[in-house]
Amino acid sequence: MKRVLAALLLLACIGLPAAQAPSRIVVVGDVHGDLAALVDTLVDAGVIDSRRAWKGGSAIFVQLGDVPDRGPNSRQVMDLLTDLEKQARRAGGRVHALLGNHEVMNMLGDLRYVTPEEYASYRSLNSEKLRESVFLANADPARREDPLYRSAWMADKPLGWVELTQAFSKLGKYGRWLRQHDTVVKIGSTLLLHGGISPKYAALQADEINTRIKTALASDTPGAETMLTDEEGPLWYRGLALGPETDLAAHVDALLARHGVSRIVIGHTVAPGVVLPRFGGKVILNDVGLSAVYGGPRSSLEIKGDVVSVRHRGTLLQVPTKPDLTNYLRAARALEPAGSTLDGWMEQRAIWPPSAPAPQQR
Numbered sequence: 001m002k003r004v005l006a007a008l009l010l011l012a013c014i015g016l017p018a019a020q021a022p023s024r025i026v027v028v029g030d031v032h033g034d035l036a037a038l039v040d041t042l043v044d045a046g047v048i049d050s051r052r053a054w055k056g057g058s059a060i061f062v063q064l065g066d067v068p069d070r071g072p073n074s075r076q077v078m079d080l081l082t083d084l085e086k087q088a089r090r091a092g093g094r095v096h097a098l099l100g101n102h103e104v105m106n107m108l109g110d111l112r113y114v115t116p117e118e119y120a121s122y123r124s125l126n127s128e129k130l131r132e133s134v135f136l137a138n139a140d141p142a143r144r145e146d147p148l149y150r151s152a153w154m155a156d157k158p159l160g161w162v163e164l165t166q167a168f169s170k171l172g173k174y175g176r177w178l179r180q181h182d183t184v185v186k187i188g189s190t191l192l193l194h195g196g197i198s199p200k201y202a203a204l205q206a207d208e209i210n211t212r213i214k215t216a217l218a219s220d221t222p223g224a225e226t227m228l229t230d231e232e233g234p235l236w237y238r239g240l241a242l243g244p245e246t247d248l249a250a251h252v253d254a255l256l257a258r259h260g261v262s263r264i265v266i267g268h269t270v271a272p273g274v275v276l277p278r279f280g281g282k283v284i285l286n287d288v289g290l291s292a293v294y295g296g297p298r299s300s301l302e303i304k305g306d307v308v309s310v311r312h313r314g315t316l317l318q319v320p321t322k323p324d325l326t327n328y329l330r331a332a333r334a335l336e337p338a339g340s341t342l343d344g345w346m347e348q349r350a351i352w353p354p355s356a357p358a359p360q361q362r
Contacts (some may be wrong), residue, residue, distance in 0.1 A: 022093070025187055027062045027301040029267040029287035030100065033071020033118060035080070037290045041298045044314050052080060054087035060187055061088065064286060065100020065194035065235075065265035070293045072117030075167075078174055099183045099213065100194040100267065101235040101362065104228055105218055106168045106177055109340050113362070114164065122160035122167065130162040170218065182210045189262040190303060191255075194204055196240035196266050196283075198232040199251055206259065209234055238361075240283045241269035242353040252279050263308070265301060270294055273302055273341030275310040276352060281321035284308070289341060296341060321324045 026045045042048045047056040063081060068074035074095040085095040102113065124130075135153060136144070143149040168175045184193040184206040191206065193264065200205050201209070209227070213235075216225030227233040239248060268285040273296050289296025301319075302309045308319045313335045320328045329346060336343045 021059045022060045022187070023304070025060045025062065025303040026056070026191065027064065027192060027265055027286055027300075027303070029064050029290060030066035030270075031063065031071070031077055032066055032069060032102075032291035032293055033074040033075075033077065033115070034293070035073035035076045036292035037279065037292065037298060038077055038080070041102055041290065041300050044298055045300045045302065045311055048084065050328050052083075054084055054091055054093065056091070056093050057090065058092040059088075060094045062096045062187070062192050062265075063098065064192065065098045066102045066267060066287075067097070067100070068106050068118070069102045069113035070115060071291050072115055072121070074118055075121045075174075078177070082177060096185050096187075096192070097181055098185060098192065098194055099178065099181050099235065103178050103221070104213075104217070104235055106164075107178060108222060108228065109165065109168075110163070111161075116158060119158040119160035119164060122163035124160075124163055125209065127159040127163065131157060133302060134162055141195070178199070179214065183213050184209050186259060186261060188303075189260075189306075190265060191259050191261045191263070192265045193234050194235070194266065195235050195268045195331070196237040197234055197255055197266070198237040198239055200230075200232045201234060202251065202255060202258070223287075236268070238269050240264065240266055241271075241285050244353075245279055249279060262306075270296070272345035272350065272352065273321065273336070273343075274312065274329065275299055277319050277321070277325070278352075280323060281319060283306065284319065294341070297336065301340075335362060 002331050028038065028041055039048070039052060042061070043050060047054070047059060047061050047196060049055045059078075061084070067077050068082070081095065082098045085097070088095045105111070105113070133155070135150070139153060140149070166172050168178070170176070170179065184191065186206050191298050212225060212227055216222045216228055222228060228235065230236060240252070252264070256262065263282055263284060265284045265286050268288045270287050271285040273288055275288060277283070278285065284301065286301050288299045290299065297313050299313070300311050302311055302316070310319055312332050317328060317331050317333055333342055333346050
C-alpha cells in the first residue's frame with residue numbers, strides 16, 4: 001500500500017493522471033524562432049507526427065526555454081507549443097515549456113534580439129496608426145516635430161513593435177501564456193531548467209524559484225525581483241556549463257541532494273553541436289544550437305527510466321556517465337556532415353569548457 005501511495009504522489013507532482021506513468025521524457029533545448037528545426041526534432045523523437053499532432057502518448061516533453069528572438073518564427077513556435085500542451089494532456093502526456101531568459105526579456109520589454117522578420121509577423125493593417133499613436137503619447141514633446149528625432153524613434157520601433165509588445169504584456173496572448181509557466185521542473189530523478197542554479201540560489205527549492213518569478217512577472221514592478229536579470233539567477237547562470245568541474249563538483253552534488261535528483265538538464269549555453277554531459281553525467285548541456293542561427297543538429301535528450309540517451313540526427317546514442325566522452329563524441333561525429341560545428345570542434349581537439357571562451361551573448 002505504501003508503494004502505491006508513493007507512486008500516486010509522484011504522478012500528482014508531475015501533473016499526470018494516476019493511471020498512466022510517463023513512458024519517457026523528451027527534452028529539447030533553445031529554439032530561437034526556428035519552427036522547422038523544432039518540428040523536425042519532435043518528429044524524429046516521435047513526439048509529434050508529420051501533421052504536427054501529438055503522438056507521444058504518456059510521454060513528457062520539456063522545452064528548456066529561449067523560444068523567442070534571433071529567429072523569424074517565434075510566434076509560430078509558441079502557437080505550436082500551446083496546441084501541444086492541450087493535445088498532450090488529452091493523451092495522458094504533458095508539455096512543460098519552461099521560461100528562458102529571452103522569454104523574460106520580451107515580457108520586460110527588452111527587445112534587443114527581436115529580428116525584423118519577427119516584428120513583421122506581428123504587423124497588422126493598423127500597425128502604422130498604432131505606432132503613430134504611441135509616438136505621440138510617448139515622444140519627447142520638445143522634439144516631436146524634429147524629423148531626425150522622429151526618424152530615429154521610428155527606426156527603433158519597426159512596424160509590428162506595438163503588437164509584439166502588447167502580445168507579451170500581462171494581458172497579451174503570449175504574456176498570459178508564459179506567465180503561467182515554470183522556470184524549474186522536477187520530473188522523477190531529473191531537474192530541468194534553462195540556465196542553472198548557482199551557489200547564490202542553492203538554498204531555494206524549485207517551487208520557491210517558480211513562485212518568486214511568477215509573482216514578479218505578474219506584478220507591476222517586476223524589476224524589483226533581481227532574480228529575473230541576475231547573471232547568477234536560474235535564467236542566466238552559466239557556471240554549470242562553463243565553470244571548472246573541480247571547483248563546482250561539491251556544489252553540483254549538494255544541488256542533487258537538495259532536490260533529490262540524479263541529474264540536472266540545462267539549456268542557455270550552446271554546446272559544440274552535441275548534447276554534452278558534464279560532472280560524470282550529473283549535468284547535461286542540452287542546447288545544441290538547434291536554430292539555423294547557430295547551425296546545430298536536430299537533437300533531443302531522451303530519458304526512459306535510468307537510461308539517458310540523445311537522439312542525434314535521428315540516431316539514438318546513450319549518454320555516458322563517465323568522464324571519458326571519446327566514444328560518445330566519435331559516434332555523434334560520425335553522423336555529422338563535414339564542416340559541422342561538432343566536426344570542427346573535434347578536428348581542433350578542443351576542450352570543454354573552452355580555455356578562453358568567446359563572449360557569451362544573452
